[in-house]
Amino acid sequence: MTTLDQTTEEVLRLAAEHFKVPRAELNPADDFFTKLGINSLQALDLLTRLEQHFRIELPDYELQGVSDFRTLAKRIQSRL
């Protein structure tokens, strides 16, 4: 059973890899729009990468109102 902390760590690792930033620069409470300098379309792109990794389906609306890695990880965790 994956814990929320493990899911969060995976989300941070994949986001760092996807947007080519050092993993150490990202923290669970970071706002990914600001920290990664991305718009909502690019955030959706990350969602696809996360779906593939966790083998789940995340509708676009799951990103609505979410802007930090920790909350994103929680949305994923609830579907694992």
Place this chain on the structure above:
Amino acid sequence: MLDLHHYHCLGEALRAALDRWPEQTCLIEADRERENARLTYRQFRQAALPVVNALQGAGLRNGSRAAIIMTNQSKWLISAYAIFFSGGVLIPLDYKLSPHDQLALLAHAKAEVLIVEYHLWRAITQSPQFPTFAARTVLVTEAPATADLAGAQRWEECRDASEPTFVPRKRHDPACIVYSSGTTGRPKGCVLTHENYLEQCMALTSLYPFWPGVRYLSILPTNHAIDFMVGFIGPFVCGATVIHLRTLRPEYIRDAFVRYQITYVTVVPAILKALEQNLRKRFSDLSATQQKMLQALIRLNRALTRGCPHVGISRTLLKQVHASFGGALRALFVGGAFTEPSTLQFFYDLGIPVANAYGCTEAGTAITVNDLRPFRADTVGKPLPGSEIKIIDAGEDGIGQVAVRSKTVMSHYLDDPELTAETLVDGWLMTGDLGRVDRTGHLQLFGRVKNMVVTEEGKNVYPEEIEAAFEGLPVKETCVFAANYVWQERNMAGDELVLVIHPEPGSPIQHDLVRQISSRNRQLLNYKRVGGYLLWEQDFPRTASLKILRAVLAEQIREKLGRERVAPL
């Protein structure tokens, strides 16, 4: 297409379309690789009957207001048709707004009925403001079997398929109330009549016709004025097919082009840019020889399409590029916000015409559109047939406020005669945008007279809407501006919001305050966030009732400080 001169209201025209092309496919709903629904015009009509009966049974009658809050999907259009069939006034609300804003707009519009997707309804019922909710009938789509619906009915359980009574409306009756901003402070509910829509539809289809066999890819939310017209009313009254995609992810958008051989699509600049970046990346992955060949073909295509598009020639010359868009694409429409001319030129050079349009909700949908004869990347095109534009208080450079007169212009703002009087003057709509008309009749835009920003995703944000997020900071006073309103650089690019801070005398800005500002900023929806802050050491000018005199403050700031003084957040 139907001759819309003969119809009095949208319900009547849509009903005629459903009878005219019974065997044509009218709607396909796709989600990633899956197809959720495929309906002919006859099946669409059948699917709408139970919803019409449910609405009429719940008391929806001539002039009753019914709201829809849904993502892009087939039930949106079926519900809208059911509302129009019953003589109702449709309130299309943005599903991306917060439940708090949605409840405020539902209350402002006095909606009697709400049709909503389950996950959005769940968020609304969990809002602290839910006790203010007053609509007497709620239909919820796609709710899980065990879900608590807080008194709502299931859309899918409407089963009465008997023939209901059609309720006609007159041309000047309201068809929709469309909110042009999500503000809870002063909602701008544009009351658009049936005539506004019928006239707009005739004007747009005279330039970009639809016909049975045309496949329109709908990826913008249907509540958006553009998609409502170009992805619903326009294709339907012409017997065309609308393809809904329930995701905005660029990779699925690209797949849909190919799978459904799309003819037209409307995008906002952010999506167009994502498509451009993908193509540029693919081009850069080619070998040096292939790149040289591609550039030569692009140059040849540019020369052959200088006067007007020739899609047949372009598809032959740049076969692989066109194949990646399905091979049947005739034009991309782009609007809702400023698009970089270089992006428009990039697509046109590949033989994919981009019809750059300009409009606002108050004017129905579009005011001008590029007719591609010839293509111009530096303008937003000429006025649509039936629309006139004039430039008010033009300077020596010919630039002034754009005003529009057209049968497509809204009737008024709901319950706001003061704002209506400021915006509709002697039959002209004051757009608040700065423009110039060139010798060939094309409109060029240069910025805004009004204090607002439009994001690349086509969202209007009024600074007043978000000031509440910064209330209570340990400073003397704060105010939010659109940067292009303060520093009028005659430029449509670089729209961003700036927080102006007047610190308490003798209290310099500390790191902790900046941290608080950032934290408050993050709580806003991402497109509503301020891009930076500016320190201002004087009292804000205010009226006797202590309202900030924004125009005066903006002028004072402009005179004393440059835009480079804005500290990024």
